[in-house]
Amino acid sequence: MITLSNVNKIYETKSGQVKAVNNVNLEIEKGEIFGIIGYSGAGKSSLIRLLNGLEKPTSGEVKVADSRIDSASGAMLRKARLEISMIFQHFNLLWSRTVRENIAFPLEIAGVKKVERLRRVDELIKLVGLEGRENAYPSQLSGGQKQRVGIARALANNPKVLLCDEATSALDPQTTDSILELLVDINKRLGLTIVLITHEMHVIRKICHRVAVMENGEVVEQGNVLDVFKNPQKPITRTFVKQISEPDDTKEAVEHLLKNYHSGKVLQLTFVGEGTERPLITNIIRNFQIEVNILQGKISQTQNGSYGSLFLHVDGKQEEIDRTVAFIKEQQVEVEVLVNA
Numbered sequence: 001m002i003t004l005s006n007v008n009k010i011y012e013t014k015s016g017q018v019k020a021v022n023n024v025n026l027e028i029e030k031g032e033i034f035g036i037i038g039y040s041g042a043g044k045s046s047l048i049r050l051l052n053g054l055e056k057p058t059s060g061e062v063k064v065a066d067s068r069i070d071s072a073s074g075a076m077l078r079k080a081r082l083e084i085s086m087i088f089q090h091f092n093l094l095w096s097r098t099v100r101e102n103i104a105f106p107l108e109i110a111g112v113k114k115v116e117r118l119r120r121v122d123e124l125i126k127l128v129g130l131e132g133r134e135n136a137y138p139s140q141l142s143g144g145q146k147q148r149v150g151i152a153r154a155l156a157n158n159p160k161v162l163l164c165d166e167a168t169s170a171l172d173p174q175t176t177d178s179i180l181e182l183l184v185d186i187n188k189r190l191g192l193t194i195v196l197i198t199h200e201m202h203v204i205r206k207i208c209h210r211v212a213v214m215e216n217g218e219v220v221e222q223g224n225v226l227d228v229f230k231n232p233q234k235p236i237t238r239t240f241v242k243q244i245s246e247p248d249d250t251k252e253a254v255e256h257l258l259k260n261y262h263s264g265k266v267l268q269l270t271f272v273g274e275g276t277e278r279p280l281i282t283n284i285i286r287n288f289q290i291e292v293n294i295l296q297g298k299i300s301q302t303q304n305g306s307y308g309s310l311f312l313h314v315d316g317k318q319e320e321i322d323r324t325v326a327f328i329k330e331q332q333v334e335v336e337v338l339v340n341a
């Protein structure tokens with residue numbers, strides 16, 4: 001659905017050239033939810049502007065839904081852009097129009113007749129769960145409801161691709177989750193291809209099938225979300241993965257343990273996919289002569305399966321601990337000996 005080949009974007013500024021996008025190659029499949037994660041300044045917004053034709057690449061090819069966005073202009077570009085819609089961090093609604101009128105706006109521009117417009121708006125209001133709020137103005141809506149209007153408006157003309165620019169960054173965690181669930185629902189129901197940019201790994205974890213990690217304009221790593229979580233290659237990716245795999249207080253808990261336990265080892269177990277469902281701890285306690293303390297644990301769901309980590313303190317004879325570690329590895333669970341207590 002989307003192909004970027006050797007894409008570069010260089011901005012000429014007073015203080016010299018800024019290479020915002022550096023030789024990016026991406027292939028995004030139809031019906032996929034694809035996440036692009038990076039810190040501020042990594043080049044995500046520049047990349048998304050190349051996808052909807054708001055910017056032209058300095059070099060390289062950008063193809064979306066069979067149209068060459070990089071070389072199209074005028075009527076060709078306008079036609080190509082009908083297939084691409086976008087939602088924004090700050091919603092970009094028309095404040096003097098009601099919910100219904102905001103959603104109808106792109107249909108008016110596309111010249112859709114009034115009867116058809118009304119029918120389509122009703123359908124979209126149901127799709128995004130805004131029944132009862134049709135006549136409210138944006139200022140009367142919560143952040144989540146505003147984003148639902150943004151989503152309905154973006155879907156009005158049946159695009160093939162939805163671009164999400166930090167679409168949940170202005171929302172609280174609970175509202176974020178409800179909007180992310182709506183995006184998954186829409187992706188499944190309509191087979192819509194979704195590309196989202198974010199700096200939050202939680203967003204990637206919750207809804208994306210694949211992810212690309214951007215740093216200094218480059219895609220430094222990309223792959224299936226679960227594979228990237230399981231085996232992050234680059235330091236920046238490991239930092240992002242830690243955002244969701246390690247609870248904030250893990251470091252303190254490990255330090256506390258070190259102070260209080262004078263023998264044994266601290267193990268970090270990483271479960272991916274099926275491993276999360278097996279009764280591993282029960283088997284360890286039954287089969288080995290060691291003491292086990294569960295220190296911290298967190299299991300999260302991704303679109304490709306579950307992912308989680310568990311911190312254990314184990315104590316007993318060295319030989320028995322070694323056998324336990326070997327047993328854990330045999331169960332396809334990754335184990336790292338963090339600290340020799």
Ligand SMILES: Nc1ncnc2c1ncn2[C@@H]1O[C@H](COP(=O)(O)OP(=O)(O)OP(=O)(O)O)[C@@H](O)[C@H]1O
Binds near residue numbers: 039047
């Ligand atoms: N129109 C522009 N003119 C000059 N430099 C720009 C322009 N837009 C972006 N840049 C520069 O390009 C680099 C990448 O910026 P970009 O906004 O794409 O990153 P980002 O990952 O989206 O970060 P943020 O989330 O802060 O927007 C930065 O160094 C930025 O200063």
